[in-house]
Amino acid sequence: MQEDPQQKEIAHRRQFSVRLNLFFFATFVLFSILIVRLAILQFVEGPTLKAAQDKISTKDVRIPPIRGNIYDSTGETIAYSTSTQSLYFQIEPGFKNDEAEQFARRLKEVFDKYGDPEKAMTVEEIIENMDLTFRRNTISVPRRIKSGLTNEEIAYFAENRDQFKGIDIVEESIRHYDKDTVAVQLIGYLKKFKGAKDLSFYKNMDNVTDPRLKYLDDEQVGFDGLEYMYQEQLRGKNGLKTYPVNAAGRIIGPVQITNPEQGNDLYLTINKQVQLRTEQAIMDQLKELQSTPNGRGANARTGYAVAMEVKTGKVIAMASMPDYDPNVWEGGSILTEDWNRLQRFMENGTIREVYQPVEDYGKHPSSLVPLGSTIKPLTVLIGLNEKLFTTDTYYNDDGVFYYGKEGIHRRSIRNARGAVYGMMDPARAIEKSSNPFMAEMVGNALYMKYKGDEGVKVWDSYMKQFGLGVSTESGLHNELKGIIEYFNEAKSASVQSALVQASFGQQGRYTTLQLAQYAATLASRGKRMKPQFVNEIRDANGNLVQGFEPVVLNTIDFPDSYWEEIEQGMRRVKVTGFEGFPYPFLRKTGTSEQSVAGKIVDNAVFIAAAPADDPVLAVAVVVPEGGFGGQGAAPIVRKIFEAYDDEIGFYGKPKNPTKPAGASKSGSTTKAAGADTAESAE
Structure with missing residues (x-):
């Protein structure tokens, strides 16, 4: 039976009516809620929202801080910063290189008319600073054209900015270094923060929220040496330009300026005059060695020296020569050709492994050389303390000691120049630098006393007590601990070979700073001092922020008779260049001896401390490929001792103080005193 069509139509209409009513009801409810919410916003929350709209917030623009200065121990300026206005140039799209000369000439006209005559620039210098070939920066980085703008230059460029597309005037801090190039690798240099973020100190600096401590990408920061080590003290705090802004970000009032806070100043232990004379002594000695045809030191190209006070640990001089002028880093970047030419001079060879600046790289020794016979005072101390012999023991040096199994594994240890010294006690063994004594009485005797590799471990323990194979704790960035080789020798050859070779100065390579610390430890009879480079830190007003006291890292307790025995021998060692020395x-x-690129080379090493009765200053000098230590390195130490006595005084009073500007370190023709006197042994 079919449904009535009329009834079906009525049912459809009724359903539609219900749906329509539901729609209107829902619409009514929604509009009612909206009206109520609008009423609440208007009458209840309105005043609060109106206050929020009118509320003033601030926007900070950071001003780079002025870096603290670095002074030597007498107050002479080594590094300082100036706040200046600089002209920068940004290469804009469409700028053509053939437009550069005309652009540079227009800039030169302004510089000549309104600038400081002492800072005049040539067109070529302006074009070089524009860096159109991207040798120094990428295209997006602004180039500094000129620093130290005068007020007249600033006013002119501000009024005529539209005539010089791409220029901008920036307030910045410029770092300047002493033109005498004083301890430049120790002082370090600056780079832009954005290029230094890989260094450990800067890795989390982007997370700093305090606007006065937050680093700017183009800010110059310490990248090496003391500039990096004391970055936190030297930096200071940002200045701020604080602008009041409303919720829309519009500036609605005058700017409030918080001036930058200058960083603290460092007063170093380095004495400028002693440092300059140390550097000059190395360069003079290198020239002397190179001028001797077919001499043992004819290939010497570098030299390293550290002078450290025995009782305080203060480093008076630290030289890695040749050096360079760190002002090439002005602005926090360097030209590619300057980098290629100078990169090997920038590294501090007294704490790191640095190679000679020669084209045949890898064919010459680095700054890290074996101790050679300078180890022998310690070797004797080890023998005495291990009861291998006494101070009254006599040994017959017949010029050679054999070890190893008979046959192809048999090895011989001989004296330099094949010398035979006959009967000797430990002191004479040091004086004559007897290799057979050290090898048989200490190295081989330790091998016989201990089982397995225990003897090597005992040897290593003594080395580390004297600072060899461990950090000096100087705090300098990337300081090496030296390279220990006797463990590898024990595994690859034999324990006997490792101990015998180590006893006369092989099987370990160490830095010049480690050698100076070792020499000071010997001189102090067992107090290993922390090397210190800063006497005190003061704020910009001269108020003391931090002082420094001597730090004893460890002590070695041996009977006085042991120390007296090695001192007796060390007093009698014959050397070149000390004739007439008053103490x-x-x-x-x-x-x-060192094998480099298939050949054996001789490195000159020398340690000393003066005066002998109450040592004040210890010095270590290394001249790679310098030949015999008593001839290639000792004359440098003589000059360092004299410089210290003149400027500071072994007995607390300067003997002949001077304060002239430093001499050129290109080398001189002056021959080292006593150069015709040879040493007796190494």
Whole structure:
């Protein structure tokens, strides 16, 4: 039976009516809610929202801080910063290189008319600073054209900015270094923060929220040496330009300026005059060695020296020569050709492994050389303390000691130049630098006393007590601990070979700073001092922020008779260049043989401390490929001792103080005193 069509139509209409009513009801409810909400916004929350709209917030623009200065121990300026206005140039799209000369000439006209005559620039210098070939920066980085703008230059460029597309005037801090190039690798240099973020100190600096401590990408920061080590003290705090802004970000009032806070100043232990004379002594000695045809030191190209006070640990001089002028880093970047030419001079060879600046790289020794015979005072101390012999023991040096199994594994240890010294006690063994004594009485005797590799471990323990193979704790960035080789020798050859070779100065390579610390430890009879480079830190007003006291890292307790025995031997070592020296002094020469690129080379090593009766200053000098230590390195130490006595005084009073500007370090023709006197042994 079919449904009535009329009834079906009525049912459809009724359903539609219900749906329509539901729609209107829902619409009514929604509009009612909206009206109520609008009423609440208007009458209840309105005043609060109106206050929020009118509320003033601030926007901070950071001003780079002015870096603190660095002074030597007498207050002479080594590094300082100036706040200046600089002209920068941004390469804009469409700028053509053939437009550069005309652009540079227009800039030169302004510089000549309104600028400081002492800072005049040539067109070529302006074009070079524009860096159109991207040698220094990428295209997006602004180039600094000129620093130290005068007020007249600033006013002109501000009024005529539209005539010089791409220019901008920036307030910045410029770092300047002493033109005498004083301890430049120790002082370090600056780079832009955005290029230094890989260094550990800067890795989390982007997370700093305090606007006065937050780094700017183009800010110059310490990248090496003391500039990096004391970055936090030297930096200071940002200045701020604080602008009041409303919720829409519009500036609605005058700017409030918080001036930058200048960083603290460092007063170093380095004495400028002693430092300059140390640097000059190295360069003079290198020239002397190179001028001797077919001499043992004819290939010497570099030299390293550290002078450290025995009782305080203060480093008076630290030289890695040749050096360079760190002002090439002005602005936080360097030209590619300057980098290629100078990169090997930038590294501090007294704490790191640095190679000679020669084209045949890898064919010459680095700054890290074996101790050579300078180890022998310590070797004797080890023998005495291990009861391998006594101070009254006599040994017959017949010029050679054999070890190893008979046959192809048999090895011989001989004296330099094949010398035979006959009967000797430990002191004479040091004086004559007897290799057979050290090898048989200490190295081989330790091998016989201990089982397995225990003897090597005992040897290593003594080395580390004297600072060899461990950090000096100087705090300098990337300081090496030296390279220990006797463990590898024990595994690859034999324990006997490792101990015998180590006993006379092989099987370990160490930095010049480690050698200076070792020499000071010997001179102090067992107090290993922390090397210190800063006497005090003061704020910009001269108020003391932090002082420094001597720090004893560890002590070695041996009977006085042991120390007296090695001192007796060290007093008698014959060397070149000390004729007429007015003080008795402790010393030990070293000629460390080293295999480099298939050939054997001799490195000159020398340690000393003066005066012998109450040592004040310890010095270590290394001249790679310098030949015998008593000839290639000792004359440098003589000049360092004299410089210290003149400027500071072994007995607390300067003997002949001077304060002239430093001499050129290109080398001189002056021959080292006593150069015709040879040492007796190494």
